[in-house]
Each structure stands twice: as structure tokens, then as C-alpha cells.
Amino acid sequence: MRLRVEHDIFVVRQRGREVAAAIGLEHQDQVRLATALSEVARELLRLCGGADVTFTAALQTQGPVSLRVDLAPVRPLPDGRYEPQSGAVARLVDMLSAVDRDGDTVVTMSRRVPANAQALTPERLAELRAELGRTAPGSALDELALQNQQLIAALDEVREQRDELAVLNEELQETNRGVMALYNQLSEELEETNRGVVALYAELDEKSAQLRTASESKSRFLANVSHELRAPVTAIIGLSRLLADSASDPLTAEQARQVGLIRDSATDLLALVNELLDLAKAESGRLEPNWVEVDLRAVFGQLRGTLRALTTKPGVELVVEEPPPPATVRSDEVLLAQVLRNLLHNGLKFTERGEVRMRAELRDGRWWLSVSDTGVGVPPELRERIFEEFYQVPGSTRVGGTGLGLPYARRVVHLLGGTLELASEPGRGSTFTVTLPAGGA
Ligand code: ADP
Numbered sequence: 449m450r451l452r453v454e455h456d457i458f459v460v461r462q463r464g465r466e467v468a469a470a471i472g473l474e475h476q477d478q479v480r481l482a483t484a485l486s487e488v489a490r491e492l493l494r495l496c497g498g499a500d501v502t503f504t505a506a507l508q509t510q511g512p513v514s515l516r517v518d519l520a521p522v523r524p525l526p527d528g529r530y531e532p533q534s535g536a537v538a539r540l541v542d543m544l545s546a547v548d549r550d551g552d553t554v555v556t557m558s559r560r561v562p563a564n565a566q567a568l569t570p571e572r573l574a575e576l577r578a579e580l581g582r583t584a585p586g587s588a589l590d591e592l593a594l595q596n597q598q599l600i601a602a603l604d605e606v607r608e609q610r611d612e613l614a615v616l617n618e619e620l621q622e623t624n625r626g627v628m629a630l631y632n633q634l635s636e637e638l639e640e641t642n643r644g645v646v647a648l649y650a651e652l653d654e655k656s657a658q659l660r661t662a663s664e665s666k667s668r669f670l671a672n673v674s675h676e677l678r679a680p681v682t683a684i685i686g687l688s689r690l691l692a693d694s695a696s697d698p699l700t701a702e703q704a705r706q707v708g709l710i711r712d713s714a715t716d717l718l719a720l721v722n723e724l725l726d727l728a729k730a731e732s733g734r735l736e737p738n739w740v741e742v743d744l745r746a747v748f749g750q751l752r753g754t755l756r757a758l759t760t761k762p763g764v765e766l767v768v769e770e771p772p773p774p775a776t777v778r779s780d781e782v783l784l785a786q787v788l789r790n791l792l793h794n795g796l797k798f799t800e801r802g803e804v805r806m807r808a809e810l811r812d813g814r815w816w817l818s819v820s821d822t823g824v825g826v827p828p829e830l831r832e833r834i835f836e837e838f839y840q841v842p843g844s845t846r847v848g849g850t851g852l853g854l855p856y857a858r859r860v861v862h863l864l865g866g867t868l869e870l871a872s873e874p875g876r877g878s879t880f881t882v883t884l885p886a887g888g889a
Pocket residue numbers: 794795798821823824825826834839840841842844845848849850851852853854855878
């Protein structure tokens with residue numbers, strides 16, 4: 449098309465709209481393209497007295513992809529440059545720019561065609577050309593009337609959108625109010641919960657302080673009472689021994705039996721008092737380990753010797769294995785021997801057939817000293833309870849004991865920087881394992 453006089457602007461605009469419609473642009477996009485086209489056409493007419501306008505449809509097999517319009521000025525543009533007067537014009541199309549084509553500056557614009565547009569066959573294109581050739585362009589007045597109609601339609605659409613926006617806004621505000629209410633409620637609940645938690649913590653602190661005080665006074669009480677009891681009990685043992693002595697006046701058989709009973713009971717009592725004293729000492733933190741390089745072979749050898757004498761049950765064998773080299777651990781020799789003796793003693797006490805075995809293993813920088821037996825074992829639910837003071841598995845009391853040995857042993861092992869754990873299968877046996885850092889606590 450040629451753009452030479454003012455009237456041509458209308459024709460270009462009208463043709464632009466018709467081509468856009470024929471190619472498949474939506475109504476609004478037709479108007480946008482036509483408007484941008486007439487704006488640029490007016491500009492070029494003013495700047496360089498006209499242009500040649502070409503419409504190009506970019507096609508692909510599945511249909512038109514975009515519609516491009518080139519406006520080649522009849523005379524070079526002043527300064528060889530073109531800038532659309534207002535950014536609004538550029539926004540009406542997808543692309544609007546001045547490009548260099550064969551040395552001349554051409555203004556080109558394009559707009560994408562929606563994917564659902566009808567495919568453009570060569571026949572349809574030929575038809576389109578013929579159609580455009582037939583329809584005589586209307587007058588400027590016709591075009592003005594048409595533009596007016598389009599303007600009114602656009603205004604209507606804007607109004608509709610504005611109304612929709614107002615509704616949306618209202619809804620948004622409503623949602624906002626809801627969210628705010630929910631937020632306030634939540635933060636109030638959170639604050640309340642927080643206050644509860646803080647109060648609970650304060651109560652917990654208070655309770656644990658009370659517990660600490662109670663535990664301290666219990667230890668103090670135990671230590672004092674045991675200490676006070678030791679002297680008279682030792683006196684009773686000494687006196688009963690004196691009474692039974694052959695150098696004293698002879699006793700009747702019945703008297704001798706009764707004095708024997710007094711001495712046995714007093715000996716048991718002394719053992720209990722000593723254990724209580726030990727435990728109280730360990731609990732009060734007054735037990736200070738004497739750290740030395742302990743020779744495990746010597747400790748094991750000594751225990752083997754002293755406990756063999758105790759193994760009086762015919763079906764039970766005591767096996768103390770030789771600790772592997774280097775067989776040394778930084779610890780307190782007396783305390784460690786006391787713990788192991790206790791465990792061996794228990795093993796022998798609660799085993800009727802099989803063996804009680806002690807062995808040492810050095811693994812991951814720790815000594816694993818285990819005492820295992822083939823005795824009655826401990827039910828799973830009681831495995832931690834037997835480490836509580838005075839607790840004895842029901843039925844095991846008939847073999848004697850106080851229920852203080854294991855809690856004491858565990859305290860001592862902790863003091864030595866280690867752990868004392870039990871693995872057991874009821875009816876098959878138990879394994880108590882002391883682990884100690886090889887280099888000391
Ligand atoms: P005591 O042996 O003086 O009763 P302990 O604290 O040494 O006290 O042991 C507590 C309880 O744990 C024992 O009464 C017994 O019921 C159980 N127990 C300890 N060692 C063994 C073991 N080797 N096999 C089975 N039960 C055991």
C-alpha cells in the first residue's frame with residue numbers, strides 16, 4: 449500500500465484491521481494493531497512525506513505465527529532514526545522498532561497470532577488478497593465513525609474491568625480481615641502457651657532444686673547413721689566371738705547356737721552398713737578416685753584367686769580370661785576391683801549351672817570389661833530397675849543381698865569416666881559390661 453496523503457492514514461488503518469482480522473488476531477488486538485499503525489503512519493507522513501506499507505504473515509505449518517507490518521519511508525528519515533512519539537504506541541504491539549533494510553531505515557511492527565487461529569493455506573491467502581483488493585476503502589468519516597464505535601466498546605470493556613476489579617478488591621479486603629483475625633487469634637494462643645511453658649519450667653526448676661536437696665539430705669543421713677551403726681555392730685561381733693571362744697566359760701549347745709546366730713546377723717548387718725556408707729560416699733561426691741596406671745592382668749589375677757574359693761556350686765565354673773596387651777588402663781585400682789568383684793559375686797550368686805566368665809577387650813580406645821553368666825537372667829522391664837537402690841528382682845531375695853551393689857557399682861563406674869550396662873536373656877544368662885576410656889576419665 450502507498451501512504452502519500454492524509455486520507456491514506458485512514459486507509460492504512462482500515463486495511464491493517466482487516467488484514468489482522470483475516471489472519472486471526474482477536475478483536476482487541478486488531479484494534480491495537482490498527483491504532484499503532486495509524487499513529488506510525490501519521491508520524492512518517494509528517495516526517496518524510498509518506499511510506500510504502502507491506503503486510504507480511506509469518507507462517508508455519510500449523511498456522512500463522514505473527515503478522516508483521518513494514519513501513520518503508522519514501523525519503524530517508526531525518527537523522528536516519530525513528531523513535532515512536534509515545535511509549536504507549538509501542539505497547540500496543542509486541543514489537544515496534546526501526547531496522548536497517550538494504551541501507552534504508554524501515555519501521556516495522558509485529559503482533560503474535562493466537563495459537564487457535566485458523567491455518568492459512570495458499571488458497572486462503574490468495575482469497576485474502578482478492579478480498580482486500582475488492583473492498584474499496586471507506587471515507588475518512590466512515591473510518592471516524594468506526595473508530596468511535598471501537599472507542600465506545602473499549603470504554604465499556606474498561607468499565608466492566610473496573611467493576612470486576614472493585615469486586616475483587618472487596619473480596620481481597622474481606623480475606624485480609626479474615627487472615628488478620630486468624631493471625632491475632634493464633635498469636636494470642638501462642639502467647640498463652642508460652643506463658644504456660646514458662647510457668648511449667650519454673651515449677652520444674654523448683655522441683656529439681658527440691659529433689660537435689662532431698663537427695664543430699666538422704667545421703668547425709670545415710671552416711672551419719674551408717675557411721676554411727678558401725679561401731680556398735682562391730683562390738684556385737686567381737687563380743688559374740690568372745691562368748692564362743694574356747695577360753696571363755698563353756699556354753700550349752702543351745703547357747704552356742706544362739707550366739708552363732710547373733711554373730712551371723714551382726715556380720716550381715718555390718719556388710720549392709722558398709723555398703724550404705726560406700727554408696728552415701730559415692731553419692732555425696734566425696735569419693736575421690738586415686739588415678740594410677742592399673743595393670744588389668746594383676747586385677748584379674750587377684751579376683752580369680754579370691755573368688756575361686758567362693759565357687760562352691762559343683763555345676764558352675766568361674767573363668768577369668770587373660771586381658772590382651774597392653775592390659776593397662778588409667779583408673780582407680782581399688783574401686784575398679786570392687787566393681788568387678790561385685791559383678792562376679794552376683795554372677796556366681798544367680799547361676800546354678802554353667803559358667804561365670806570375665807574377659808577384657810580393647811576396642812575404639814575403650815576397655816570393654818564384661819562379666820557374663822549362664823544364670824537366671826533379668827526380665828527386660830527390670831533391666832534398669834536393678835540399678836535402683838534396694839531393688840531386687842522378686843524371688844531373688846532368697847539368695848541374700850541388699851540391692852545396693854549395682855547402684856553403687858554404676859556410680860563408681862561413672863566416676864571413673866565409664867558406663868555399666870546389662871544385656872540379658874531371661875533363663876539363659878546375663879552380661880554386665882563396664883566400658884572405660886583406656887586413657888582415664
Ligand atoms: P544384691 O545382689 O545385693 O541383691 P545388686 O544391686 O547387686 O544387689 O543386685 C540387684 C538385683 O539385681 C539382685 O537382687 C538380682 O535380682 C539382680 N541381679 C544382679 N545380678 C544379677 C545376675 N548376674 N543375674 C541375675 N540377676 C541379677
